[in-house]
Amino acid sequence: MYHYNDFDAAFVAERNRQFRAQVERRIDGSLTEDEFKPLRLMNGLYLQLHAYMLRVAIPYGTLNSAQMRQLAYLAEKWDKGYGHFTTRQNIQYNWPALRDIPDMLDALAEVQMHAIQTSGNTIRNVTADHFAGAAADEIADPRPVAELLRQWSTDHPEFQFLPRKFKIAVTGSPNDRAVTAAHDVAIRITERDGQIGYTVLVGGGLGRTPMIGKVINDFVPQEDLLPYVEAIVSVWNLLGRRDNKYKARIKITVLEHGIDEIRALVEKRFAETKDAFNGADLALFEEIKTHFRHPNFRNVTEEAYDAAYKADPVFRSWADTNLAQHRAPGYAIVQISLKKHGETPGDASAEQMRVMADLAYAYGHDELRISHEQNVILPHVHKSDLPAVHAKLKAHGLATANIDLVSDIIACPGMDYCALATARSIPIAQQIATRFDELKLEHEIGELKIKISGCINACGHHHVGHIGILGLDRAGVENYQITLGGDHRETMALGQRTGPGFSAEEIVPAIERIVEAYLENRKGREETFLQAFNRLGMAPFKTALYDQEARVAAE
């Protein structure tokens, strides 16, 4: 874990003091909403459909048990007893009152957390692989890179009024678990001739114009990373389309100018500015890396795990589904599902947050991660402790064995909360999960990623879902378009639209028909939904979706 120094603490304290005064001035009428809005957004405070929403940064999804407990405390003291974990590894509180926000920010600062740059046209919270530091396939831990970027970008004077928001994701593994190519800048740690460097992509993003990032440089040496990224943001800051917010993201800049021109401009800017870094960034990077050393892993027997695995089918199912391979012998990565059937994807109660914090403290080297798929990770748990971990999770509704299965759905807040949404997404996710739980087909179906957005902004990543669902307003009625074949990994692909959308009442049966078509047409259990779609194409799924519709309409 990174520990901030006195300068960092003083910086956050001063920001909070300023914001407290701004809130007071808004409440006493000295500031109008037009004057206050940019100030509140700089501190992560939105006004949503029914209430204010505070978005708190969880940098690269990493936190310790004290921080998780503090998030629970905030949920209980100033919200309705729960928080919502997001696809950008943040947590959102849906119901705070305006006058309580300064106290919430001060409480966050007590555990070295804040809400700075979780909103606004600036470089947002940097995200990373949620298995960072633990994954068996990792080349290097992406978190020091993410922390370096965070320190560089926080209050960076050149980048506080960018054309639009700017999102960076980092992965240290060739298997991309951070959806990097859907970010403005993707940083992929790579190794060449024994040297660590970075493959950098630009211009990815979902939303109304989904695009997969393009490689701008396939090997940026470690010492050049920060000046190179700064050159990218700097070039876009000048070229970005401030005349039209829908064309202001760097993906449009790359599209309009072409990757070759952007690359040439970035190289020119990089050549101008790299000397100014003067090695200070590298010294800082080395210092940051010392905070992310591996824990002292234990070398003990796995007998307890083996015994539980043999004796308890519920534990076995959970272990088979929710554990991932750890780099250290005898250890596992535990994925805690926040997708209990029928519950809101990504929500955790204060009690559940404390349970996860307790488990991290007792069994997990005091580390937790938030995944972009709205789940929580205990990155380092010895297998001998897994029966105890599972028992505690089970007792608190946190042991649903559904990671990567049909009910492990990403769903944005949608119109239940979000002022931008055009349809709801959470109830659709709840109904799909409940339906497939009733059918007892989840494990038979195997890996299937459903992602739902309640509007074209695509916070639910629907473009890269194996099955993507986009909620829209069609003539005053909620309507849901389906896409198939999206892929969120290093092999990223955008889903293809099936055809006309479905009403809220029709969408769950429609998804069921798609899954039935997969089960009927797959070669066997080893062929996943995505593999089957890539082999079969759209035809059998369209038939399943629309022929029956036509039959029903004709009857």
Add this chain to the structure above:
Amino acid sequence: MPKAFTPKVVTANALLAGDVVYLTADDAWSADLRHAELLTDEAHAQVRLVEASARHAEVVGVYLADMMPGENGPEPTHFREEFRRTGPSNHHHGKQADL
């Protein structure tokens, strides 16, 4: 031919809590849509909008929302206003818990 005016209410979010509120005929803000003033005249609706928008120490994001007359007061014509009235549909909290 000019398009027929759809009746409206003035709605906003309360400054302190962010709750959805509606302007009543006696210039109060109510969390209950049934108490809202239904504006059936376009010019009057614009006047009420301007008046309400000036109350920035009380509310945020004032706008006119389409409604239709109902047995117990204004009724939403669009699902967005229905969800603003009833609260989120995933948990029994927010407005729906108070109804």
